[in-house]
Amino acid sequence: DVKVTQSSRYLVKRTGEKVFLECVQDMDHENMFWYRQDPGLGLRLIYFSYDVKMKEKGDIPEGYSVSREKKERFSLILESASTNQTSMYLCASKQVDEQYFGPGTRLTVT
Amino acid sequence: GENVEQHPSTLSVQEGDSAVIKCTYSDSASNYFPWYKQELGKRPQLIIDIRSNVGEKKDQRIAVTLNKTAKHFSLHITETQPEDSAVYFCAASRGGGGNKLTFGTGTQLKVEL
Numbered sequence: 536d537v538k539v540t541q542s543s544r545y546l547v548k549r550t551g552e553k554v555f556l557e558c559v560q561d562m563d564h565e566n567m568f569w570y571r572q573d574p575g576l577g578l579r580l581i582y583f584s585y586d587v588k589m590k591e592k593g594d595i596p597e598g599y600s601v602s603r604e605k606k607e608r609f610s611l612i613l614e615s616a617s618t619n620q621t622s623m624y625l626c627a628s629k630q631v632d633e634q635y636f637g638p639g640t641r642l643t644v645t
Numbered sequence: 646g647e648n649v650e651q652h653p654s655t656l657s658v659q660e661g662d663s664a665v666i667k668c669t670y671s672d673s674a675s676n677y678f679p680w681y682k683q684e685l686g687k688r689p690q691l692i693i694d695i696r697s698n699v700g701e702k703k704d705q706r707i708a709v710t711l712n713k714t715a716k717h718f719s720l721h722i723t724e725t726q727p728e729d730s731a732v733y734f735c736a737a738s739r740g741g742g743g744n745k746l747t748f749g750t751g752t753q754l755k756v757e758l
Contacts, residue, residue, distance in 0.1 A: 625689070634746060
């Protein structure tokens, strides 16, 4: 059974703070993804990675960066958090087609 | 890049009725079309998918149809039950490892007793 875990379910940060969201998968998947989910906007891709140390911008990369030093771990970094980054963040991984999602991190930036 | 549009944004049906959710895509090279269900407070999970070499696929009460010429695909749920209440997302991609999914904006389905 594929497991994708995220470091926190809920997170509250202040404007300007550096924020790290971590995602770990245990199925040796090569591809990992970070999305944000906002009401009425669906799932929007921030960044994805198809291999260790490789990364590609998604549809909304501004204000975010990522790190993939190990195959099982994909981190999303908010260099200087802003209130418009308050959202639900979902990580996912896949090998071929089916994507498996993590439980999500509800981030609030005040 | 790919653009996926999904309608309706909300759908309310009576228990036992059918529900249909429609999506259109823009990239003619897309060949993989999954549907995800997200229950309240939970993660999205794949419920059914279809590839471009078939026109229809069924799994018990759910079915998906694909019209490649018109670039649209639909999710059909028959004999709806309260546990079908959730947000449903369609998506499209070129398939295979290294390719990303583009999601629709979601449909909130409510099945009323």
